Amino acid sequence: MFDALINGLLLVLQWKAFSLMMVGMGLGFVVGLLPGIGGAATLALMLPFIFKMSPAEAFAFLLGMHSVAATTGDITSILFGVPGEAISAATVVDGYPMAKNGEAGRALGAALMSSLVGALIGALVLALAIPIVRPLVLSFGSPELLMLALMGIACITSLSGLGARGQIRGFAMGFLGLLLSTIGQERQSGALRFDMGLMYLWDGLDLVPVLVGIFAIPEIIDLAVRGTAIAGERQPENLQAGVVEGIKDTFRHFWLVVRCSAVGVFIGILPGAGGGVAQWVAYAHAVQSAKDAKDRERFGKGDIRGVLGPGAANNSKEGGELIPTVAFGVPGGGAMGILLGGFLIMGLTPGPDMLTKHLALTFSMVWTLAIANIITVLLCLALLGHLAKLTYIRGGLIIPFVLFLVFVGSYTANGQIADLIVTFIFGSLGYLMVLFGWPRPPFVLGFVLGKLVETYLFISVSRYGFSWLSHPVVLVLIFLTGLVIAYPFIQERRSRKREGVGAT
Amino acid sequence: MVVAAYAAITARRWSFKTSLFPLATGIPLFVLAGAQLMLELFGRDETTSGPAVELELSTHVDPALARTRVAGILTWIAGFILLVFLVGFPVAVPAFIFSFLMLQSRVGWRLSLSLTAVAWLCFYGLFQWLLNLPFEEGFIQSLLGI
Numbered sequence: 001m002f003d004a005l006i007n008g009l010l011l012v013l014q015w016k017a018f019s020l021m022m023v024g025m026g027l028g029f030v031v032g033l034l035p036g037i038g039g040a041a042t043l044a045l046m047l048p049f050i051f052k053m054s055p056a057e058a059f060a061f062l063l064g065m066h067s068v069a070a071t072t073g074d075i076t077s078i079l080f081g082v083p084g085e086a087i088s089a090a091t092v093v094d095g096y097p098m099a100k101n102g103e104a105g106r107a108l109g110a111a112l113m114s115s116l117v118g119a120l121i122g123a124l125v126l127a128l129a130i131p132i133v134r135p136l137v138l139s140f141g142s143p144e145l146l147m148l149a150l151m152g153i154a155c156i157t158s159l160s161g162l163g164a165r166g167q168i169r170g171f172a173m174g175f176l177g178l179l180l181s182t183i184g185q186e187r188q189s190g191a192l193r194f195d196m197g198l199m200y201l202w203d204g205l206d207l208v209p210v211l212v213g214i215f216a217i218p219e220i221i222d223l224a225v226r227g228t229a230i231a232g233e234r235q236p237e238n239l240q241a242g243v244v245e246g247i248k249d250t251f252r253h254f255w256l257v258v259r260c261s262a263v264g265v266f267i268g269i270l271p272g273a274g275g276g277v278a279q280w281v282a283y284a285h286a287v288q289s290a291k292d293a294k295d296r297e298r299f300g301k302g303d304i305r306g307v308l309g310p311g312a313a314n315n316s317k318e319g320g321e322l323i324p325t326v327a328f329g330v331p332g333g334g335a336m337g338i339l340l341g342g343f344l345i346m347g348l349t350p351g352p353d354m355l356t357k358h359l360a361l362t363f364s365m366v367w368t369l370a371i372a373n374i375i376t377v378l379l380c381l382a383l384l385g386h387l388a389k390l391t392y393i394r395g396g397l398i399i400p401f402v403l404f405l406v407f408v409g410s411y412t413a414n415g416q417i418a419d420l421i422v423t424f425i426f427g428s429l430g431y432l433m434v435l436f437g438w439p440r441p442p443f444v445l446g447f448v449l450g451k452l453v454e455t456y457l458f459i460s461v462s463r464y465g466f467s468w469l470s471h472p473v474v475l476v477l478i479f480l481t482g483l484v485i486a487y488p489f490i491q492e493r494r495s496r497k498r499e500g501v502g503a504t
Numbered sequence: 505m506v507v508a509a510y511a512a513i514t515a516r517r518w519s520f521k522t523s524l525f526p527l528a529t530g531i532p533l534f535v536l537a538g539a540q541l542m543l544e545l546f547g548r549d550e551t552t553s554g555p556a557v558e559l560e561l562s563t564h565v566d567p568a569l570a571r572t573r574v575a576g577i578l579t580w581i582a583g584f585i586l587l588v589f590l591v592g593f594p595v596a597v598p599a600f601i602f603s604f605l606m607l608q609s610r611v612g613w614r615l616s617l618s619l620t621a622v623a624w625l626c627f628y629g630l631f632q633w634l635l636n637l638p639f640e641e642g643f644i645q646s647l648l649g650i
Contacts, residue, residue: 030630165543172536178529179511191522194514217581224577225570396609397619399577400601403584404623408593412637420585428578454525 005127008363011056012371017364020057024064025372031065032072032088043338047345055346056364062342063365064372066335067119070314071376074111078307079104079390080402081219083211087314089444090279092215094299094306101302108384109246110304111311112377114257117250118312119373121261122268122319127366129269129323140270143468146456147477148270149449152277153178154484155284157442167485173433174442180205181450188458200418208413209422210447216406217427218434223395243384249304256289256305257312264313268320280445282313288487293494319369326354326362505541508534580604592642594632598624 011017027046043066050058073088078095091111098107140148157170183194184204195201250257260282267278286309290296299306325336329343329350343350354362390398410423433440460468468474511530515523565573587596601623605616631637641650 165540165547168536168540168543172533172540175529175533175536176507179508179526179533182511182526182529186522189519189522191518193518193522193526194511220581221574221577225565225573227565227573394609397605397611399609400604401619401623403581404597404601404627407584407588408597408627408631411588411593411639412631415638415640417585417589417640420588424581424585427581431574450529457525458521 004359005363007360008365009367011360011364012060012367014056017054017057017060020053021060021064021368021372022375024061024066025068025376028065028068029072029376032069033076043335047338047341050342050345055348055358055361058342058346059361059365060368062339063368066339067315067318067369067372068376070318071112071115071119071373072380074115074307074311074314075108075380078107078111080216080398082216082402082406087279087317088310089211089215090283090310090441091307091314092219093283093441094301094303096219097300097302098304098307103242103302105240105242105384106246106249106304107302107307109243109381110249110307111246112380112384113247113250114260114308114311115315116373116377117254117257118261118264118315119318120370121258121312122265122316123366123369124319125265125316126319126322126369127363139473142456142459143464143471144473144477145270146453146460147474147481148267149277149453149456151477151481151484152281153442153445153449154481155281157485167489169438170442173439174446177443177446177448178450178453179446181447182454187451187455198418200416203414204451205422205447206413206419207448209410209419210426211444212406212410213423213426214430214433214440214444216402217423218431220399220402220406221427221431224399226395228395243381246304250308253305253308256286257308259289260285260309260312261316264316265320267313268317269323277445277449278313278317279310280441282309283441284484285309315373319366322365322369326350326365505534505537508537576608580608588642590642590644592645593627593639595642597627 012021024046043062046062046065050061053061070087073083074091074095077083077088077091078099081092081096081099083089083092095107095111098104153174157167157174181204183201185191185202186193192202263282263285264278267281283306286305287296287299289305290299321336325339327350329340340350348354348358348361407420407423410419411417413419430440432438433443464471469478508530511526512534515526515530517523584596584600587600590596591599598620602616602620605611605619606613611619632639644650
């Protein structure tokens with residue numbers, strides 16, 4: 001095994017494979033920055049180019065591109081409040097307020113370093129776990145994945161504020177997201193639902209226009225209302241010092257970063273759970289690690305932990321997703337499904353062969369994840385100061401460019417003008433939600449997971465009737481979900497007791 | 505409540521399998537929205553509850569001015585979408601950016617032109633040349649057969 005580990009490294013360091021990895025990284029850097037153009041779509045676009053490559057070169061190219069996109073997606077989330085990737089949406093919640101507070105450099109430094117730590121942990125787990133992860137993957141069927149998705153939504157709902165009102169709003173938004181995901185053809189029977197006679201809605205609402213609209217448009221509106229730069233009237237911070245401070249924050253909260261990386265790896269390992277869940281569960285964990293209600297109130301206003309958690313989970317998830325993909329041919333997420341196409345083009349069969357005959361190639365993927373992220377972080381650190389300066393440019397100059405990126409990005413989802421209208425509608429809805437205090441994250445997660453939840457529910461009921469509710473792992477997940485839902489009420493009761501004691 | 509009621513009423517006409525998930529999500533949504541309405545109308549002030557972990561809109565701008573600016577930016581966004589529909593992205597992007605910079609941001613014409621050129625180069629170089637993404641022609645071009 002040690003020989004395979006070294007051979008894997010040597011495969012990546014061959015000049016052709018290394019050059020192709022750098023090209024892929026360059027492409028992934030740009031794709032990650034651009035809202036709407038996802039890493040998965042770009043993977044699909046690049047597949048035809050790998051026909052003439054060797055397997056090591058092909059995976060260095062594809063994985064270099066994909067792993068970097070997950071890192072750079074955080075940059076636009078922080079600078080403009082526009083998620084560069086769907087998996088970078090959670091970074092907006094605290095990253096953008098930090099930019100508005102004049103701490104863009106610090107947020108970027110923290111996002112990059114936590115991404116690097118997450119990527120390295122993900123790569124390490126991938127290297128160590130493949131021989132032993134089989135029982136875990138095989139023990140998670142549709143009922144368990146259903147409960148995991150519902151637990152993810154419950155985690156996010158717990159961020160909606162303490163007390164009955166906060167929780168009601170959060171759950172209502174989660175259910176609204178789930179309901180809107182039913183628009184279009186029902187997967188099992190093909191029946192059309194809520195299409196309103198529009199052919200555009202037969203495939204349902206696309207994730208990209210909804211996500212980009214609901215996060216980006218409210219920010220743009222707020223920037224226009226303020227009439228200032230993103231960082232307000234503040235004097236420019238010492239950006240390099242801010243970046244260094246952000247890097248130090250990663251090590252100040254090191255165990256939080258490690259825990260969130262573990263969350264990302266675990267969710268990545270589970271086929272079908274998706275990156276959408278990992279970032280929000282990690283964010284929810286970061287919030288719940290707050291010492292008390294007053295500490296918790298800092299989240300959403302520019303708390304560095306709100307950037308560290310999702311940043312780590314987004315990248316560690318990559319390593320986790322590769323485990324079932326390489327070892328069992330079961331894609332860990334959407335992008336991994338496309339990567340499986342790469343395996344077929346190369347004439348490789350995921351499974352036992354990848355852990356025996358082609359073990360060096362498997363380890364080359366581990367090394368690609370690690371090396372690509374290290375190089376990206378080092379290069380980004382040189383550029384971050386300049387990128388953070390964008391937050392001091394007058395809002396009137398930034399807004400048209402951000403709008404251009406937002407709408408071109410939305411358009412690329414399906415190539416239809418209707419996507420722009422969807423972006424506008426959900427952007428307006430997002431603004432009203434923020435204005436009246438209705439949380440967006442539960443809605444987004446409900447929408448992202450809705451189709452999966454319905455499919456898992458259908459398979460669970462068809463296969464097991466209702467006896468799946470008594471499966472051991474399902475029972476554990478139900479208990480954990482109940483705990484997550486009850487936790488904000490427990491916290492509120494504690495804070496009321498403390499206030500009562502303080503008053504006396 | 506209206507959305508949930510509409511969903512539940514519409515779903516009743518479908519088969520069990522098709523209506524199950526919309527009903528399973530629409531009915532709780534209706535109940536929760538109703539509960540929230542009751543709390544808003546008759547509930548006590550929850551001063552001890554923490555705020556939602558969400559972005560906060562700026563509050564230092566005069567409300568009347570804020571409303572004007574919101575209406576203004578929404579009009580610009582709607583105008584951009586209309587422009588894309590009429591003339592397609594390749595023409596709409598530079599036209600929108602130039603007019604926004606000149607009319608809304610009150611930037612001088614030299615800077616507006618330079619920034620518009622940069623934006624158009626980014627659009628053409630990245631989206632059309634490098635990524636080769638297809639952009640539909642506008643309604644006017646298709647009407648005139650250009």
